Amino acid sequence: MALVRLAESILDELQAAEVCLLDVRSQTGMTDFMLIATGRNARHIRALADRLTERSKKAGHRVLGVEGLQWGEWVLIDLGDLVVHLMRQETRDFYKLEDLWEFDSVAAGT
Numbered sequence: 001m002a003l004v005r006l007a008e009s010i011l012d013e014l015q016a017a018e019v020c021l022l023d024v025r026s027q028t029g030m031t032d033f034m035l036i037a038t039g040r041n042a043r044h045i046r047a048l049a050d051r052l053t054e055r056s057k058k059a060g061h062r063v064l065g066v067e068g069l070q071w072g073e074w075v076l077i078d079l080g081d082l083v084v085h086l087m088r089q090e091t092r093d094f095y096k097l098e099d100l101w102e103f104d105s106v107a108a109g110t
Contacts, residue, residue, distance in 0.1 A: 003061050003082050004033055010052050011037050014044075016086070020098055027101055032081040036097055038089050042072025045086045049075045052084060 004021065011019050016037035025032045039045035046069060053063050056079055064078040074091045077084040085097060 003056065003059075003079060004035065006055065006059055006061075007035055007052060007079070007082060007084055010055055011035070011048060014048050014051060016048055017089075018092070022098065022101055024101055031078075031083045034083050034085065034097070034101075036085045036087070036092070038092050039072075039086055041088065045072045045075055045088065048086050049077060052077055052086075 008019065008021070016039060019035065019037045022034040022036070023032070024034055037048070039048055049066060049069055053066060056063055061079055064080055066075065066077050068075045073088050074095075075084075075086040077086070087095070
């Protein structure tokens, strides 16, 4: 949970919107939690992703993968037990990731 709290703190610090933490442990074996947040634009999303990967590494966590950074519409950061989705509002509205999972919402609108 320390990694989740670190990620939430970074997203709050950089003013990500609509932060939603999903507990998907009962749904999948690929990760324990998914954190979904909205960025204002591609530049903001890249800044969120850069800070999140940098601070996670500094705290001793492994960054297993980062996808979509070059476009900035939807960036996925795989931190093992936590997968972070950073999306533009239009992309988030289209894919509605929260609706794809039957989950226990740990925190919404942080």
